[in-house]
Amino acid sequence: MQAITLNNIEKKYGSKKSTVQALRGISFEVDKGEIFGIIGPDGAGKTSLFRILTTLLLPDNGTATVDGFDVVKDYKIIRRRVGYMPGRFSLYQDLTVGENMNFFATIFNTSIEENYGLVKEIYSQIEPFRDRRAGKLSGGMKQKLALSCALIHRPSVLFLDEPTTGVDAVSRKEFWDMLKRLKEQGITILVSTPYMDEAAMCDRVALVQAGSIMSINSPAGIIREFTNPLLAVKADNMLHLLNDLNKYEGQADSYPFGEYHHVVMKEKGLENDLENYLQKKAHQNLEVKAATPGIEDCFIHLMKKE
Amino acid sequence: MRTLRFLLQKEFRQIFRDPSILRVIFIMPVFQLLILPWAADYEVKNIQLSVVDHDHSNYSRRLIGKITSSGYFKLEDYNNSYPNALYDIEKDKADLILEIPAFFEKNLVNQNESTLFMAINAINGVKANLGGAYLGSIIQDYNREIRLKWIQFPRFSPETTIEIESSNWYNPQMNYKYFMVPGILVILVTLVGSFLASLNIVKEKEIGTIEQINVTPVKKYQFILGKLIPFWILGLTILSIGLLIARLAYGIIPSGSFLTIYVFAAVYLLAVLGLGLLISTYTSTQQQAMLISFFLMMIFILLGGLYTSIDSMPVWAQWITKFNPVTYFIEVMRMVILKGSGLGDIKRHLLIVLGFAVFLNGWAVVSYRKRA
Numbered sequence: 001m002q003a004i005t006l007n008n009i010e011k012k013y014g015s016k017k018s019t020v021q022a023l024r025g026i027s028f029e030v031d032k033g034e035i036f037g038i039i040g041p042d043g044a045g046k047t048s049l050f051r052i053l054t055t056l057l058l059p060d061n062g063t064a065t066v067d068g069f070d071v072v073k074d075y076k077i078i079r080r081r082v083g084y085m086p087g088r089f090s091l092y093q094d095l096t097v098g099e100n101m102n103f104f105a106t107i108f109n110t111s112i113e114e115n116y117g118l119v120k121e122i123y124s125q126i127e128p129f130r131d132r133r134a135g136k137l138s139g140g141m142k143q144k145l146a147l148s149c150a151l152i153h154r155p156s157v158l159f160l161d162e163p164t165t166g167v168d169a170v171s172r173k174e175f176w177d178m179l180k181r182l183k184e185q186g187i188t189i190l191v192s193t194p195y196m197d198e199a200a201m202c203d204r205v206a207l208v209q210a211g212s213i214m215s216i217n218s219p220a221g222i223i224r225e226f227t228n229p230l231l232a233v234k235a236d237n238m239l240h241l242l243n244d245l246n247k248y249e250g251q252a253d254s255y256p257f258g259e260y261h262h263v264v265m266k267e268k269g270l271e272n273d274l275e276n277y278l279q280k281k282a283h284q285n286l287e288v289k290a291a292t293p294g295i296e297d298c299f300i301h302l303m304k305k306e
Numbered sequence: 307m308r309t310l311r312f313l314l315q316k317e318f319r320q321i322f323r324d325p326s327i328l329r330v331i332f333i334m335p336v337f338q339l340l341i342l343p344w345a346a347d348y349e350v351k352n353i354q355l356s357v358v359d360h361d362h363s364n365y366s367r368r369l370i371g372k373i374t375s376s377g378y379f380k381l382e383d384y385n386n387s388y389p390n391a392l393y394d395i396e397k398d399k400a401d402l403i404l405e406i407p408a409f410f411e412k413n414l415v416n417q418n419e420s421t422l423f424m425a426i427n428a429i430n431g432v433k434a435n436l437g438g439a440y441l442g443s444i445i446q447d448y449n450r451e452i453r454l455k456w457i458q459f460p461r462f463s464p465e466t467t468i469e470i471e472s473s474n475w476y477n478p479q480m481n482y483k484y485f486m487v488p489g490i491l492v493i494l495v496t497l498v499g500s501f502l503a504s505l506n507i508v509k510e511k512e513i514g515t516i517e518q519i520n521v522t523p524v525k526k527y528q529f530i531l532g533k534l535i536p537f538w539i540l541g542l543t544i545l546s547i548g549l550l551i552a553r554l555a556y557g558i559i560p561s562g563s564f565l566t567i568y569v570f571a572a573v574y575l576l577a578v579l580g581l582g583l584l585i586s587t588y589t590s591t592q593q594q595a596m597l598i599s600f601f602l603m604m605i606f607i608l609l610g611g612l613y614t615s616i617d618s619m620p621v622w623a624q625w626i627t628k629f630n631p632v633t634y635f636i637e638v639m640r641m642v643i644l645k646g647s648g649l650g651d652i653k654r655h656l657l658i659v660l661g662f663a664v665f666l667n668g669w670a671v672v673s674y675r676k677r678a
Contacts, residue, residue, distance in 0.1 A: 055520075055521065056517060056521065079520075079522060079523050080523050082521065084517075084518070086514060086518065090513060090514030090515050090517055091518065092515055094320050094323050095320065095323075099319065103312060103316050104518075106308070106312045107309055107313070107524050108522060108523065109308075109309075109523070
């Protein structure tokens with residue numbers, strides 16, 4: 001049985017005059033015990049999707065199940081079984097760490113002791129501050145507390161909406177390590193992020209743009225789907241270089257990427273031709289080399305193809 | 307039940323941890339009750355009087371003496387030119403001009419009658435109205451005194467006069483504090499009951515904690531009760547503090563029973579809590595809730611019979627007051643405290659407010675369901 005299934009989910013916001021189509025027929029399935037990533041820019045519809053799956057929002061169209069239960073009909077059962085960590089810190093800031101944990105444990109009819117094993121690794125890091133008010137914690141600690149609270153009732157599915165937005169690089173890495181260990185406990189995790197580099201940490205990812213899914217695959221699979229040759233190009237005057245690249249006929253797309261420009265070629269074997277073309281344009285310190293595509297390249301490529 | 311108990315525990319923890327809310331809840335009523343009744347006094351005192359005396363006689367001096375000794379008037383200016391006095395009014399130095407014509411005494415003695423002229427600054431309507439009335443009655447009194455002196459026994463009074471003696475029932479001293487303190491107390495209870503409760507719920511929406519609660523098995527009714535019960539208790543606490551202050555500071559001891567007051571207050575709080583809940587379902591930020599609350603509070607106070615008598619309002623306004631729960635509580639408080647009314651006497655009020663409670667809470671719960 002699939003942990004999460006979505007079938008043609010649609011959601012529209014706004015009144016008659018101006019409507020925003022947040023989700024345009026989303027369908028996918030998440031296996032049990034999988035870390036599934038929803039990757040997409042701001043406004044892609046990630047949060048709407050999460051709110052529908054956590055029974056906070058009704059879809060306009062389509063059906064979805066979580067743990068085999070319908071999100072509309074069986075919302076009461078789902079609420080007992082899922083953990084949700086919204087993008088914004090939404091615990092009680094005026095209650096202490098310990099009080100927040102206790103509160104969420106008791107309203108799920110359990111206690112911290114009962115599921116301590118599950119949250120131990122995360123909670124033990126903030127336990128020294130158990131008498132501090134949640135509002136006074138640092139960003140990374142808030143996030144750990146939120147995750148602990150979302151886990152305290154041992155949910156079978158965990159929804160994490162942009163858990164790493166606004167968190168420093170070290171904490172982000174730590175966080176993903178924690179998710180991996182939770183996965184080992186058999187918890188299905190649906191996580192959204194605007195960061196392309198985090199996609200590689202998921203078992204499978206869905207690339208979402210403007211309310212529709214562009215591709216679903218494992219991170220490696222998504223990169224494999226990227227068949228065009230990719231070149232990295234660098235020269236002294238990067239702005240002129242980009243303008244010239246855009247005029248080149250053999251390219252499908254060019255965009256800045258770190259200290260290089262990435263050039264997606266229409267076909268293989270044009271590398272030397274491109275180099276000659278650029279040299280004619282008198283670029284200083286020109287460097288052209290083959291590059292391995294990352295998720296970000298795939299995303300940009302898919303986005304332009306739409 | 308266990309869930310509800312924990313929700314309540316959490317709510318009380320949060321309330322008692324927020325010093326600004328605590329201040330609002332406990333210090334505000336103390337201050338308002340200690341200060342407002344002194345300011346909200348209908349009796350107009352210190353009316354500034356400018357006298358234009360063209361007569362300078364014994365009688366005119368005695369009239370002025372009588373007016374100033376009444377305690378209501380302050381003789382601001384005494385001169386003999388009406389334009390000068392009018393200038394005082396323009397400068398806001400005088401509220402009232404009394405012009406005593408030349409030969410006032412002579413006419414009074416010889417022709418048995420004389421005239422006086424009064425000009426009133428009507429910018430402050432209440433002051434003008436009452437000032438004119440006070441002055442009128444003082445002059446009438448003065449008139450009678452003179453006549454009394456002229457009557458020679460055994461001659462009968464040449465004309466029949468009707469004299470009115472009134473006695474003030476339920477508030478023999480006409481002490482305005484007895485009248486204002488219960489009313490202000492009602493406003494305070496309303497504030498805590500409806501607006502503090504609505505702000506509290508909207509706050510959960512604003513910081514997003516309501517989302518977190520919504521994905522838990524906590525049921526809607528548990529969440530709503532968890533919000534209403536603490537403020538219901540707080541409302542009754544404020545009422546108790548208020549009644550205590552009324553007793554200590556003003557010596558107001560209800561003629562009726564405390565039971566009547568508390569029974570009514572308990573039902574009344576259900577109604578205003580319903581209103582608070584309703585406001586919270588239609589707003590998404592504390593700012594919006596605050597603005598709506600201010601708007602409603604103005605209407606509640608001005609159309610609730612706290613400062614102005616409802617009977618003197620136009621009929622359409624009287625109809626509005628019928629839909630104002632504050633009206634009923636103010637009336638009941640005054641009835642119980644001053645008149646000693648019992649539960650039987652306030653049965654109509656109690657039923658109407660119960661109706662409010664059912665209607666407002668029902669509406670709030672329906673719209674809460676739709677929106678969440």
